[in-house]
Amino acid sequence: MKKVLLLAVTCAFATAAFAQTPETEVKVRDNGTKKIVTKTGKTNVGAALENTVDAAGNVVSKAGHKIKHGSQKASRKLRKSTKKMDKKTE
Secondary structure, three states: OHHHHHHHHHHHHHHHHHHOOOEEEEEEOOOOOEEEEEEOOOOHHHHHHHHHHHHHHHHHHHHHHHHHHHHHHHHHHHHHHHHHHHHHHO
């Protein structure tokens, strides 16, 4: 499953990279002069991929913080219970 997901993401990035080639457009003004406009920017696919990567990074970061906080709480509880047991045995 991980390999399929990795392959799909790789293909999507490759497609987005090819889609981001600059586009040149020539506009003719009312007075007859020409204006060359070059558009370089993210395509819809590229923007969606970036947003997805950012969202996934946020989820992973939050999960990491929650795991760290949980392990710290468990460590404190263990120390407290160990001290209680130590006092009872004395």
